[in-house]
Amino acid sequence: MQPQPSFAAPERxxxxxxxxxxxxxxxxSSPGTAAAPLLHLGxxxxxxxxxxxxxxxxxxxxxxxxxxxMGLVAQVFDAGAIAALAGEVGLGHVRYAxxxxxxxANAQPVIASSPHWGLPVAVAHNGNLVNAxxxxxxxxxxGARFRRSSDTEAIALLIAHPPAGHERxxxxxxxxxxxxxxxxSAAALLGGTLFAFRDRHGIRPLELGRLPGGGxxxxxxxxxxxxxxxxxxxxxxPGELVVIEGAQLRARAVLLPPAPxxxxxxxxxxxxPDSELAGRNVHRVRRRMGEILAAEHPAxxxxxxxxxxxxxxxALGYAGASxxxxxxxxxxxxxxxxxxIQPGQAARDAGVRMKLNPIRSxxxxxxxxxxxxxxxxxxxxxRLVRMLRAAGAREVHLRIASPPIRWPCFYGVDTSxxxxxxxxxxxxxxxxxxxxxxSLGYLSLEGLVxxxxxxxQALCMACLDGRYPTRTPTEAEAGRHALERAEGRESPAGxxxxxxxxxxxxxx
Ligand code: SF4
Numbered sequence: 001m002q003p004q005p006s007f008a009a010p011e012r013x014x015x016x017x018x019x020x021x022x023x024x025x026x027x028x029s030s031p032g033t034a035a036a037p038l039l040h041l042g043x044x045x046x047x048x049x050x051x052x053x054x055x056x057x058x059x060x061x062x063x064x065x066x067x068x069x070m071g072l073v074a075q076v077f078d079a080g081a082i083a084a085l086a087g088e089v090g091l092g093h094v095r096y097a098x099x100x101x102x103x104x105a106n107a108q109p110v111i112a113s114s115p116h117w118g119l120p121v122a123v124a125h126n127g128n129l130v131n132a133x134x135x136x137x138x139x140x141x142x143g144a145r146f147r148r149s150s151d152t153e154a155i156a157l158l159i160a161h162p163p164a165g166h167e168r169x170x171x172x173x174x175x176x177x178x179x180x181x182x183x184x185s186a187a188a189l190l191g192g193t194l195f196a197f198r199d200r201h202g203i204r205p206l207e208l209g210r211l212p213g214g215g216x217x218x219x220x221x222x223x224x225x226x227x228x229x230x231x232x233x234x235x236x237x238p239g240e241l242v243v244i245e246g247a248q249l250r251a252r253a254v255l256l257p258p259a260p261x262x263x264x265x266x267x268x269x270x271x272x273p274d275s276e277l278a279g280r281n282v283h284r285v286r287r288r289m290g291e292i293l294a295a296e297h298p299a300x301x302x303x304x305x306x307x308x309x310x311x312x313x314x315a316l317g318y319a320g321a322s323x324x325x326x327x328x329x330x331x332x333x334x335x336x337x338x339x340x341i342q343p344g345q346a347a348r349d350a351g352v353r354m355k356l357n358p359i360r361s362x363x364x365x366x367x368x369x370x371x372x373x374x375x376x377x378x379x380x381x382x383r384l385v386r387m388l389r390a391a392g393a394r395e396v397h398l399r400i401a402s403p404p405i406r407w408p409c410f411y412g413v414d415t416s417x418x419x420x421x422x423x424x425x426x427x428x429x430x431x432x433x434x435x436x437x438x439s440l441g442y443l444s445l446e447g448l449v450x451x452x453x454x455x456x457q458a459l460c461m462a463c464l465d466g467r468y469p470t471r472t473p474t475e476a477e478a479g480r481h482a483l484e485r486a487e488g489r490e491s492p493a494g495x496x497x498x499x500x501x502x503x504x505x506x507x508x
Contacts, residue, residue, distance in 0.1 A: 023108070023126040023412070024049030025206065026092035026224060027187035027194050029244045030215035036085035039092040042217065042224035043073045048272060049126070049220060050094035053107035056082075057122040058090030059192050064120045068107040088215075089244075091189050093124040097150070106150040109189070114160035117169065119191050121160045125152040126220055127183030127204045127412040130473040135179065155180065159188055169193060170243050174254045177241065182470055183411035185236070187218055194218070194244040197254070201261035201469045202238030203411045203460050205277045209233055214247040221275035235278050238262075261460035261469035265413065267452050268402045269310055269373045280453055283313050288451040289401040289443055290317025290371060297441025298322060299369045299397040303362070305329035307372040307384065314401035315371035324369065329362040330384070352383040364392030374402045375431065378422040382435045389436075398437040403445050403464045404428065410473050411460070 024046030028035045039056050054076040055068030065085045069076035073094060093108035109122040129135070132151035135158070140146065144157045158179055162172035173188060173195045183203035188195040196218040198206050209217040209230035217230045225232050236242055239255030263270075266277055273283035293314065304324045306315030309332065319326035333355055368388055375381055385396045404423030418424040422431055432440035445464060449456045462468040 023096060023124075024094040024220045024224075025124045025126045025185060025187055025218070026220070027090070027124070027189070027196055027218040027244075028092075028211075028215065028228075029089045029194050029246060030211055030213065031088055031246045032213055033088060033211075033215070034086070035088050035090040036082045038211075038217070038228050039085075039090055040073070040077055040082050041227045042219055043092045043094055045224040045227040045272075046094050046220055047073055049270070050096035052097055052102040053095045053104065054093065055095075055107050055109050055124075056085055056090060056092045057109040057111065057189060058085045058087035059189055060087035061192060064111065064122060064189075066109065066111060066122070068104065068109070070102075070104055070107065089189065089192050089194055091122055091124045091187050091194075101149060105148050108150075108152060110148065110150070110152045110156045112153065112156035112160040114190075116161060117190060121156050122189040123152055123156040123159070123186060124188075125155055125184055125186040126206075127185055127199065128410060129154065129180055129184065130182035130410055130471060131180070132182075152186075155184065155186060155188070159190065170195070170241070173197060174241055174252075177239075177254050182473075185220065192245065196236050196242040196244070198236050198238055198240060200239040200255035200257075201259055201460065202235070203261055203263050203469065205262070205266055205271070206236040207232060207234075207275075207277070208236055208242065216244050216247070216249055218242065218244075221271050221277065223272045223275040226274065232276060259469065260458040262454065262458060263411065263413075263460050264448060264452065265374075265402075265409075265463070268448075270413075273313060278454060285452050286313030286373075286401065287317035287320075288453075289448065290314035290319075291321040292317075292447040292451055293371070293399050293401050293441065293443045294318045294321035296444055296447055297399055297439075299367075299399070299439060299441075301367040301369045301395065301397055303327050303329065303366050304369045304371060305362075305388075307370065308332040308356070310373040311371045311401065314373060315369075318369065318371050318399060318401075322369075327359075327362050329359050329368065329388075330356045331359060332356055352380060352387070356384065356387075358387055358391040358393075360391045363388050366393055367395040367397070368393045369397045369399055370437075371399045371401060373400070374405060375400055375422060375435075376405060377420060378431060378435055381437075385436045395438040396436075397439045398432070398435060398441075400440070400442045403442050403448060403461075404431075405463050407463045407466045409463045410468070410470075411462075413463075 026042045028038050035058050053070045054073045057066040067081050091109045109124045112121045114121050129151040135154040139157050158176035159172050166172045166175050169190045177197050184199045185204040185206035207222045209225035209232050211230050222232045238260045239258040241254045242251045267285045271282045275282050304315050304319040304326050306312040388396050405421050406424045460469050
């Protein structure tokens with residue numbers, strides 16, 4: 001008998017730590033037009049991918065301009081700051097840190113000087129490198145100087161200090177790609193040339209768009225193109241290097257053979273619903289997940305409520321397929337910050353109610369199907385079920401539009417400890433009992449694959465099935481503070497080295 005899951009574990013912040021992604025990457029080459037205003041618009045569209053810091057670097061033909069700051073895009077940039085970023089080519093980034101502390105030094109784009117090129121190298125990166133500590137040790141032994149504790153600096157320094165015989169910047173970037181292990185969807189700027197490149201598995205997304213004047217945009221998600229007036233063209237292929245000079249673009253396959261393993265959680269949760277990833281609209285995929293969930297786990301109920309916002313599309317699908325009415329039975333406040341910590345169960349319940357509050361007249365006397373995108377710790381689900389019962393719901397049937405998360409992610413999502421995952425510790429029945437729902441049903445792996453519409457072997461589902469597309473990091477290599485620990489620096493207060501799960505197998 002496994003122990004019952006604890007749903008009252010102390011939390012480090014509020015809302016409870018869930019799945020958080022790492023970053024948004026943006027690159028623009030806009031001949032005849034200033035790049036910074038376009039980058040600013042695109043970063044606003046990518047804000048959901050990281051709220052800890054933001055930055056832009058541009059090249060004006062002579063020198064690099066940069067501005068990076070802590071906080072939201074709107075806090076870091078005003079009209080004056082944008083005007084000062086001269087040039088028609090540049091990079092942008094929004095960050096949520098999954099390797100390296102959330103400090104200004106780690107804000108991106110990362111800039112490294114390069115005596116070899118006589119130019120600075122700027123890099124913006126989404127993903128996590130599993131070999132960052134080894135690369136860092138090797139580069140330091142060769143004389144490179146690190147100034148930050150994020151893995152992105154290793155990419156910049158590999159390009160800045162290419163091996164002998166790599167006299168074209170393009171070859172230096174290709175050589176760097178071959179040295180990196182893990183997830184990287186990245187862009188680099190060297191002089192006026194932009195490079196966009198993706199790991200062999202294409203774990204994190206990277207999309208290519210065209211500006212009306214003939215320029216190019218590369219972005220983590222295509223929703224940025226809409227803000228910038230660009231048209232989506234295609235994704236940057238797994239293992240591909242795209243080189244952009246002015247309006248000219250060429251591409252080459254560098255990491256062969258490509259072995260696509262696109263992150264399914266981009267479709268389940270991370271990406272904006274108006275984005276197209278690998279040709280699939282995210283909202284439609286989520287809706288389909290809800291339809292399949294309804295077929296796999298029907299409920300005898302009166303009404304379907306989504307957990308806003310991430311459960312809305314799946315709940316629409318569930319309601320449509322089941323014939324049950326859809327109601328916005330939980331109201332979300334847009335104005336509650338992330339940062340207050342409340343001790344005690346009652347205070348934490350009150351905190352959740354400030355963020356999500358049931359409409360009593362919709363819940364009273366009803367058998368409610370509550371649809372959410374995923375369960376990480378189970379704490380929020382348990383509170384929502386309690387709140388709905390307190391609002392008069394007769395029954396609460398919880399339906400989850402993804403399979404149970406049982407394994408940690410090492411590719412740029414902040415769940416590096418298996419102990420944080422309730423489904424890593426407990427059976428479904430134990431989770432249901434801990435949450436206090438009348439029934440609990442998760443979408444199956446097969447249902448998820450059908451909803452996305454890509455081949456199963458082209459998807460990363462490692463946190464669901466334990467089949468990792470790359471080597472998994474050692475305990476010393478894993479976690480947000482791996483590079484700080486390697487240097488003998490303390491992790492910030494309250495944060496410890498992760499406790500890792502053991503993958504069942506290394507996937508192809
Ligand atoms: S392990 Fe999970 S969250 Fe991480 S990249 Fe793979 S599917 Fe995405």
